[in-house]
Amino acid sequence: MLMPAGILIVILLGAIAFDLSLLFLRQRQAASVAADVANDLATEALDEARFRSTGEFRLDDERARRLAAALLQESDVGGELVDADVTIVDDPTTGDDAVEVRVVVRVDYVFARAIPGAADGTDVEAVATATARTG
Numbered sequence: 357m358l359m360p361a362g363i364l365i366v367i368l369l370g371a372i373a374f375d376l377s378l379l380f381l382r383q384r385q386a387a388s389v390a391a392d393v394a395n396d397l398a399t400e401a402l403d404e405a406r407f408r409s410t411g412e413f414r415l416d417d418e419r420a421r422r423l424a425a426a427l428l429q430e431s432d433v434g435g436e437l438v439d440a441d442v443t444i445v446d447d448p449t450t451g452d453d454a455v456e457v458r459v460v461v462r463v464d465y466v467f468a469r470a471i472p473g474a475a476d477g478t479d480v481e482a483v484a485t486a487t488a489r490t491g
Contacts, residue, residue: 371467379480382433382463386482389431393424394457394486397442401455402488413488415444415453424457436462438479447487454487 401420406412424442431437439460447454464477 375465375468378466379463379478382436382461383480383482385432386459386461386480387484389428389433390457390459390482390484391486393427393431393442393459394455394484396427397423397455397457398486398488401444413452415455415488417444420444420455428459433459433461436464438462452487452489454485456483456485458483 397415397420400423401415403414403416403419406414421442424440428437428440437459439458441458443456443458445454445456446452458481460479460481462477462479465475468474469476
């Protein structure tokens with residue numbers, strides 16, 4: 357009598373572990389993509405006209421947003437991307453420009469959908485910052 361109940365509990369715990377490991381995987385992927393995009397934007401979004409005329413290493417906000425949109429769409433989380441935000445701020449320690457990328461990714465559970473009243477998925481968020489510095 358206890359054996360079928362024990363097997364059911366083990367299967368249920370395995371399903372929970374699978375869904376949580378999927379959540380953790382998507383969180384790590386979102387963090388990796390945010391860091392990759394921030395690093396790429398720190399160099400690719402350079403305001404070339406300002407750099408050539410004044411020698412200042414500053415980032416172009418509009419160019420950064422366009423590049424980020426293209427990079428995020430091609431990334432591992434492109435299909436599950438809920439929201440993305442790119443912000444260019446001044447690094448208070450060096451005075452150089454820093455780019456901050458915030459990514460929100462939708463994670464759909466596999467087994468939790470079968471449980472009445474349980475959520476079908478959740479959103480995970482990752483934030484990464486990269487600073488553009490002159491040598």
